[in-house]
Amino acid sequence: MSVLQTASIGLQKRFGRQRLRKILLGTIPFVVLLAMWQMNTAMEWLPPVYIPPMASIWEAIYTLSEGCAGAGAVLSMQYECLFTNHILSSLGRVGLSLVIGIPSGITLGVLAGMSRRFAHALEPIGVFANAISGIAWVPLAIVWFGTGWLTTLFILLNTVFWLIFFNTLLGVRGVPRVYENSVMTMGGGRWAIISQVYIPGALPSIVTGVRMSMGFGWRALIAAEMIGGDSGLGFMIFVSAAEYKIEEVFLGVLVIAIMWMITDRLLLIPLERWTIQRWGMVWRPD
Amino acid sequence: MPAKLVVDRLSHHYPDEYTGEDVHALDQVSLSVEDGEFSAVVGPSGCGKTTLLNILAGLLPHTEGSVQVDGKEVQGPGPDRGVVFQEHAILPWRTVARNIGHGLEIQGIPKSEREQKVQEFIDLVGLSGFEERYPHELSGGMKQRCALARTLCANPVVMLMDEPFAAVDAQTRITLQEELNRIAIATRKTILFITHNVDEAAFLGDRCFIFSRRPGKLKATVKIDVPREKRIWKDLLSEKAYTDPRDEILRLVREEVFDDEE
Ligand SMILES: Nc1ncnc2c1ncn2[C@@H]1O[C@H](COP(=O)(O)OP(=O)(O)OP(=O)(O)O)[C@@H](O)[C@H]1O
Numbered sequence: 452m453s454v455l456q457t458a459s460i461g462l463q464k465r466f467g468r469q470r471l472r473k474i475l476l477g478t479i480p481f482v483v484l485l486a487m488w489q490m491n492t493a494m495e496w497l498p499p500v501y502i503p504p505m506a507s508i509w510e511a512i513y514t515l516s517e518g519c520a521g522a523g524a525v526l527s528m529q530y531e532c533l534f535t536n537h538i539l540s541s542l543g544r545v546g547l548s549l550v551i552g553i554p555s556g557i558t559l560g561v562l563a564g565m566s567r568r569f570a571h572a573l574e575p576i577g578v579f580a581n582a583i584s585g586i587a588w589v590p591l592a593i594v595w596f597g598t599g600w601l602t603t604l605f606i607l608l609n610t611v612f613w614l615i616f617f618n619t620l621l622g623v624r625g626v627p628r629v630y631e632n633s634v635m636t637m638g639g640g641r642w643a644i645i646s647q648v649y650i651p652g653a654l655p656s657i658v659t660g661v662r663m664s665m666g667f668g669w670r671a672l673i674a675a676e677m678i679g680g681d682s683g684l685g686f687m688i689f690v691s692a693a694e695y696k697i698e699e700v701f702l703g704v705l706v707i708a709i710m711w712m713i714t715d716r717l718l719l720i721p722l723e724r725w726t727i728q729r730w731g732m733v734w735r736p737d
Numbered sequence: 738m739p740a741k742l743v744v745d746r747l748s749h750h751y752p753d754e755y756t757g758e759d760v761h762a763l764d765q766v767s768l769s770v771e772d773g774e775f776s777a778v779v780g781p782s783g784c785g786k787t788t789l790l791n792i793l794a795g796l797l798p799h800t801e802g803s804v805q806v807d808g809k810e811v812q813g814p815g816p817d818r819g820v821v822f823q824e825h826a827i828l829p830w831r832t833v834a835r836n837i838g839h840g841l842e843i844q845g846i847p848k849s850e851r852e853q854k855v856q857e858f859i860d861l862v863g864l865s866g867f868e869e870r871y872p873h874e875l876s877g878g879m880k881q882r883c884a885l886a887r888t889l890c891a892n893p894v895v896m897l898m899d900e901p902f903a904a905v906d907a908q909t910r911i912t913l914q915e916e917l918n919r920i921a922i923a924t925r926k927t928i929l930f931i932t933h934n935v936d937e938a939a940f941l942g943d944r945c946f947i948f949s950r951r952p953g954k955l956k957a958t959v960k961i962d963v964p965r966e967k968r969i970w971k972d973l974l975s976e977k978a979y980t981d982p983r984d985e986i987l988r989l990v991r992e993e994v995f996d997d998e999e
């Protein structure tokens with residue numbers, strides 16, 4: 452038996468045939484894209500100023516890591532390194548916006564979902580704010596906060612908060628009344644209903660809200676960093692493009708996409724699997 | 738001693754926001770259920786049975802007439818009145834065991850004590866081995882038994898049950914009816930049991946209230962004089978003390994159905 456066969460059987464045992472097939476199918480488009488990219492470099496269809504060779508992207512990591520002692524420093528995310536610095540500031544903003552946006556969005560969303568009065572008070576402003584959330588705020592935010600952390604965080608929070616707020620609100624409203632009634636007839640008070648009925652009942656919707664807010668927020672952040680930032684991946688792409696360093700732009704775009712995929716796969720999907728899928732509250736894709 | 742549940746000239750209207758026409762669901766209903774009595778309620782669909790139950794549970798405020806439990810006017814829901822809802826009210830995000838122990842958890846009973854009680858009720862309704870499952874992994878009948886245990890385990894004084902066995906197969910239904918009878922003997926709870934099934938009403942009830950079509954009025958009351966201990970399906974089917982009142986209930990219900998066709 453060849454090494455390849457042994458490896459293949461080993462992999463199949465490890466992941467299961469179905470899953471392996473799924474992963475393999477998912478990688479096909481990427482492989483095709485990479486192949487075309489490599490072909491382009493070899494055949495010189497489009498010049499390197501438009502599409503840089505793959506190797507130069509790898510080099511860009513080093514160029515951007517000037518002052519860092521090689522790949523080790525880059526990988527260990529030392530703050531002095533330019534590249535990791537950009538990644539860290541983007542990630543830091545996303546993390547901060549989630550730390551602030553999730554609890555506040557859920558709290559106000561639950562309140563508005565359970566109380567008519569809160570809903571009447573918050574819904575119109577929510578619709579208003581949602582319409583201009585995202586990058587429409589950037590010019591105003593720059594006037595208010597200048598370029599830098601505050602502006603980008605403001606844009607990001609504006610997206611994250613309202614999406615989580617609305618999804619929580621809708622989730623709470625969609626929880627069947629009978630669950631609430633059942634807890635009330637067992638003597639449960641308001642807090643029991645919130646923590647044992649509304650929040651778990653709205654969780655499918657809340658998780659969707661978090662996923663959406665990460666998706667939209669990530670994009671809004673990149674845009675905000677381009678115009679109103681002083682660091683971050685968006686800022687890096689913008690500066691590199693102005694300096695015609697196309698390989699750095701490519702690198703930035705790739706990192707943005709990869710980081711998004713990692714958060715989605717490693718954080719959000721497992722969260723879903725351990726809660727609402729376990730409870731049979733979402734359709735299971737398989 | 739006054740009766741446990743007293744309903745006096747209770748009427749109920751649902752407002753209709755769209756057509757402006759009120760739905761008249763209950764009309765001047767008066768009835769009472771004694772302490773430890775098992776009462777059954779039958780009546781055509783839409784006659785206001787669930788409405789009555791919701792008012793007794795305190796989930797629906799009443800405006801005309803009075804409703805008293807233990808001599809006190811009902812003003813809201815409380816743990817003295819347990820409800821088994823027409824739709825299964827078991828929380829999808831809690832395991833079977835945690836659903837059944839939910840009432841005790843709300844009452845602040847310590848965990849060790851709770852676990853023992855929960856196990857008792859799991860065994861009682863035959864859900865052993867499914868303690869750690871989630872509701873979506875249960876069959877319809879199992880969900881119903883879980884809902885029953887969930888309400889029983891909270892140990893209410895009065896049980897209000899809304900067609901709890903409607904969605905289960907005939908065999909499970911018979912088992913559950915006999916089980917509920919055993920529970921009624923063991924706990925001496927006051928029970929109001931809504932059903933569409935005439936056999937079920939006569940099998941379980943000490944008394945059966947028959948409602949007319951909407952607006953629901955109390956049409957008749959039929960007494961079933963069979964000692965609880967004798968209520969076992971295989972012995973009862975030929976027992977006159979059971980068949981006579983059952984036929985009487987059936988006649989009264991049929992009257993409601995065919996009334997306007999004459
Ligand atoms: N929330 C509501 N708003 C308006 N009308 C309602 C509401 N709930 C019930 N009704 C109406 O009141 C009447 C009585 O309803 P109820 O649910 O009490 O009937 P039921 O006797 O329990 O019927 P079933 O045996 O089918 O469960 C029905 O005509 C119904 O349409």
Ligand SMILES: [Mg+2]
Pocket residue numbers: 786787788823899
């Ligand atoms: Mg009903």
